[in-house]
Amino acid sequence: MGIRNGRVVPLYRLTANTILLVTVSLFVCGLHLSKWSMRLKDEELFESDSLCPNPRNLRPLSYMTDNSTLEMVTHDVSYRAGAVEKLLGSVRIPTESFDDHLDPLEFPQYYKNFAVLHEYFRKTYPEVHKTLKLERTAYEYNLVYTWQGTDSSxxxxxxxxxxxxxxxxxxxxxxxxYGPxxxxxxxxxxxxxxxxxxxxxxxxxxxxxxxxIKYGFEPSRxxxxxxxxxxxxxxxxGAQTIGEFLLDKYGENGxxxxxxxxxxxxxxxxxxxxALPAVGEKGSLTSLIQLNTKGGHSSVPPENTGIGIMADLIHSVETTPYKPFLDLTNPFLKYLYCMVEHTENDDIGLPRSQIRHYEHNSYAREHVVEWIESHEKFKWLSRTTQAADIFHSGFKVNALPEVSKLYINHRINIGSNCKDTELKIMEQAEATALKYGLGLIYKGETVIEDTTGLGTFHFETSQCLEPAPVSPTHGYPEWEEFAGTVRHILEDITYPGAKIVVxxxxxxxxxxxxxxxKLTENIYRYRFSTTNAVTQGHIHGINETISAKSYMNMIAFAYEYIQNSCH
Ligand SMILES: [Zn+2]
Known part of the structure; x- marks a missing residue:
């Protein structure tokens, strides 16, 4: 059924298209990789005027010879009921993460539900646990399964x-x-x-x-x-030690x-x-601003208390947002190209001509960025954000606040960095300090002396994560294989006959x-779904949900992708 049932399809019955695809999938892995790359380079030259080359639909060999397993996954109601029940069993185990984030070695009790989940997986997916090697890295709550390929190169x-x-x-x-x-x-x-x-x-x-495993597939990779x-x-x-474990075992770019x-x-x-796999990820940073002011009785207050000064700072931060810009490396630009190239009409007012000329025309660039800014749905993709998320101050109704603390969380635009993000807030803290005659200390160093004795700002940042390196796409075999499989499932299974662009x-x-x-430059963030999982799935919210159709398609995607990349 599916892969190794010995069924042979005579060559003359295959269409030309099928033969091409069979040939392509033979070249995907292993020693033929260089031929695959060559083919893509030729193709790239051929399609050089395309702003958004769509990956080819990549069907694994088994799909062409006998796709009955995939048919079962996507259409068999009793199979679906069983698969969904397996998923539900894991949902019933509340593996919650809390912000206190206790050390697993010191507080194992805190993580006990993860052990329950592991046992559940062991019973529910017996073939996986028989065939793959399970390791836990530095913490026993991680799961790292290795399915050894036949070709160690x-x-x-x-x-x-x-x-x-x-x-x-x-x-x-x-x-x-329903109960969560x-x-x-x-x-x-x-x-x-x-x-x-x-x-x-x-x-x-x-x-x-x-x-x-059940149907006898053995990965080469x-x-x-x-x-x-x-x-x-x-x-x-978790991921930190998994990353270290894999780096140790396979090396950089391994x-x-x-x-x-x-x-x-x-x-x-x-x-x-x-279909929109993310090949880039915004960075993040948190600014912490503390203002220490003189305390005292609230019957004789200064003109501005610490809270009032902080309010002024927050106001100045919020009324001068980060300047939006769409860097040429920002993958969102590729999505804009794709929308322009693969549609004729739209109801969102795409500035088509300006997008086409974005790279070489500064007027076009300005216009496109203005258009992005006017769209609630897109504007987060081309600017660094600032959200004043936490504020603490004051402790008694008749006492002046002595310590006021503000946390601003940032998501950093592609093309920017932690340093620039921090600089803007720092400049605003400096201007506020000068306005109120306060001192300013930046990461332990005095920037403005507190000469008046009125108080001092302390500015720090934490959790700097630079925007992720952008993964290569068109023309790279890893991308073509991944995106070609996404297209295959959407085009052949989810929306047959529809036009699909990855x-x-x-x-x-x-x-x-x-x-x-450090492990690879090819990182694709993509949870296969037939709809927009974030807005329609209530992720992190009430009534979190996924459609059974989406779930079965997710299984189909993983099933086909492993074959395409490891055949
Ligand atoms: Zn998540």
């Missing part, structure tokens, strides 16, 4: 995800249609905390590997499943490609479906992949 493929979920806000439980950890399938949609982020991804990978346990609180124990969660999945424009894009949030940069 090939770099391994990593399929990543995270086991933890964000906690449920107790005040919102009444608004959930009840795990319910209503015949169409699957509900529960973590189902979309990210247990469907984990289960789809495990389920697809289970099927591949080693496949690694890497599931961290604290992504929702930064991945400091990994072929990494696919992890992220990216908004499918958008529709003018009848064309755009367009590079970016994600505004961060993922575990920030810990994997």
């Amino acid at each position: 090939l770099k391994p493929l990593v399929l990543a995800g995270h086991q933890d979920v964000v906690p449920v806000n107790a005040e919102t439980i009444g608004q959930w249609g 950890y009840e795990g319910v399938f209503d015949g169409e949609d699957i509900y529960g905390r973590g189902v979309a982020d990210c247990k469907a991804l984990l289960n789809s990978i495990l389920e697809s590997v289970e099927l591949l 080693t496949v690694i499943l890497a599931f961290g346990f604290d992504e929702e609180v930064g991945g400091g124990y 990994i072929y490609a990494i696919v992890d969660e992220g990216g908004s999945s499918v958008e529709q424009l003018d009848g064309t479906y755009f 367009a590079p894009s970016i994600t505004t949030g961060n993922t575990d992949t920030a810990k994997y940069w």
